[in-house]
Amino acid sequence: MSNLLTHIDQFLDQFSQRYRPKSVEVKSLTLRQLSEYLSEHNIQTWQLCDQACLQKYIIYRHKNGLSLTSLKTHLASIRVFFDFLESKEIITSNPARLVKTPKVQQALPKVIAVDTIQELLDQMPDPDNPLEIRDLAICELFYSSGVRLSELTALDTKHISLSANEIRIIDGKGGKDRIVPLGNKAKEALQRWLTIRDQWMKLDNALFITQRGNRLTSRQVSNRVKHIASKLGKGLKVNPHMFRHSMATHVLESSQDIRSVQELLGHADISTTQVYTHLDFGHLSKVFDSAHPRAKKKSKK
Incomplete structure (x- = not known):
């Protein structure tokens, strides 16, 4: 030594x-x-x-x-x-x-359970103030379309087509544009928000603005999402990206169509989307029991 x-x-x-x-x-x-x-x-x-x-x-x-x-x-x-x-x-x-350092295991994205996210979004069926009408539209849009925070804050009113039930994402990650469908709940929330927006000062063409008419920043959106989660009173810590992760996971669990989820999220490589294939064991068990020919229970005669 x-x-x-x-x-x-x-x-x-x-x-x-x-x-x-x-x-x-x-x-x-x-x-x-x-x-x-x-x-x-x-x-x-x-x-x-x-x-x-x-x-x-x-x-x-x-x-x-x-x-x-x-x-x-x-x-x-x-x-x-x-x-x-x-x-x-x-x-x-x-x-x-x-010599190499050990590889970092990719962390699974944090996902909000379906029941919890439904309760979160349904807690204000009739918001009684303009800010909450706007905030609900933001959350519904996050969960409906799976847009990134930066993509949402970059949206202008012209990028939304309520008649076609779709949103055009301009210059998304990697500089690519894409069109994503708009769910009914998100459409209803946006319709109500646009009525309010028309009454506010409009200094920017942004879809989501402050009462002074300026485009909402990413930090402001994150804070408002946290505010909505705190109202549920369950100590739920939510950030905008969790809506994207949750949408991707829930759609993939229901459809098993990873290519469609890849398109919705705007992933250039499907390997990025594969992180959402972490289905819970209970779901897999149900699929196995109902689909595998040697797992199906025989009906009682």
């Missing part, structure tokens, strides 16, 4: 001449933790610390609670140190350059 520490001290002495004390402290802690690990595994020289050894060490640190962000910082320090060892011809090449 002394041989390992000797080279670490030499590196830190050189490193400290060019970098701040905090950076030196981080490097020191990282490398001493690595040397302890190597010593425990009877590896006494840096020449014996190859790619496989370092990869096992990174996995070990990950399993013991080091976050992926911290692992990247950890590995960066090790790479710099091994560059030093290579420059001093202590090793012939830097094995740390080939």
